Amino acid sequence: MEDPAPRHGGSVFAGLVGASQVLGLVSVVLTGVWMGHFRGGFAWDGSAQEFNLHPLCMVLGLVFLQGDAILVYRVFRNEARKSVKLLHGTIHLLALIISIVGIVAVFDFHRKAQIPDVYSLHSWCGIATLVLFCLQWVMGLLFFLFPVASAWLRATYLPVHVFCGLMLLVMAIGTSLLGITENLLFRIMPTYSQFAPEGVLANTLGILLVLFGVLLCHLITREEYRSPPNPEEESLSVHFKTLTEGGSPASP
């Protein structure tokens, strides 16, 4: 890796990437503190402690890891494009597995406590986000890692993939905020309006997640942080060219 900084404002870029990582990690830690300290910790027995794994898994998987999986295209701009693609897909897969554990935890808790499933706006948005996230991952795999699609189809699908990825990150953050609100009103409604420490901590977590999302959107959409055309990609693309119809393949 020769120079991980973007064309202009390399130190600003590095600072913003660092800030995003701090925001993401602090969000994961705050979720752990909220569930660990205020809500009695973690278990896998269908109890409220099993439910507590749900927020932790979703913030870690569907927010932090999903965000970082997108960010690798900006951070590792001088690495071989194929390696970055593999890293992007692998972090997404890890995010997906952790998210599924989080979803199983909440369904398991509901089943044992005889609480109905999928009635709230949080659950509607969450199910939609996870289903679309799975679809996005499979489509990404087919279009960009396996040479199934033609170069033209890949180039056409690329902006859709990038747009949907960013929308899914925003939806994951929005759904997390709905979950925070739902959880606080279920558990501490009488003291929430008195600025109970648990409420202030959870609100702060919500604001940090919003800041993480805004920073990620900035880093991903700003033109000057975009990867320049990579000469290495041209040589790698030959491999795809022999397997698909003409033209150079597109990469996010």
Added chain:
Amino acid sequence: MEDPAPRHGGSVFAGLVGASQVLGLVSVVLTGVWMGHFRGGFAWDGSAQEFNLHPLCMVLGLVFLQGDAILVYRVFRNEARKSVKLLHGTIHLLALIISIVGIVAVFDFHRKAQIPDVYSLHSWCGIATLVLFCLQWVMGLLFFLFPVASAWLRATYLPVHVFCGLMLLVMAIGTSLLGITENLLFRIMPTYSQFAPEGVLANTLGILLVLFGVLLCHLITREEYRSPPNPEEESLSVHFKTLTEGGSPASP
């Protein structure tokens, strides 16, 4: 106006703009039906009926009108850029006034009912969104409608203005979803999990707002829907050039 369609896919663009308007208007109507039919209608007397103006004003002002104010740059691409700027600023001003009425309604209701203010994540996000929205409007006025800033400064601020505008729309939608969840849990917690009609209606409203946001983001960020360089803008820019330092002024 010669041709309001973008360079490519004019009918798709028109269809998507139409769909966004249907989604936005149905969202406003559903909010009205929710507050009017299920929550006892509207008043201005500090009662719960005054509170009911809050969701209606915020969905109408901070979501629908804010979205449409952004969209004018894509829809009226062949109109004089100065007229479009004025329309953009005017719709935003209308959105701001309606939003302030909505905010006053909820504070007035809280004061009369002795409910504490600004303790929930919904209120934290809402206050942040409204304050930043005001700032964005004033900055837009100074930079793009009055020739206070230099052409260089306008060109530098333009991508920040566009990015912040889109973020504010997303924040407004996210905050609305938090408000929907909060309101349902305050009012119908026992029946929400039984798929009470009010809950299903409000959840549907939330999903429509998400779709409105996704569609707006698509229409605004997609390269082929962007306005081409407008010859009329060049002649208009002379007016600014005489008042500010060299270079042509930037326009969103």
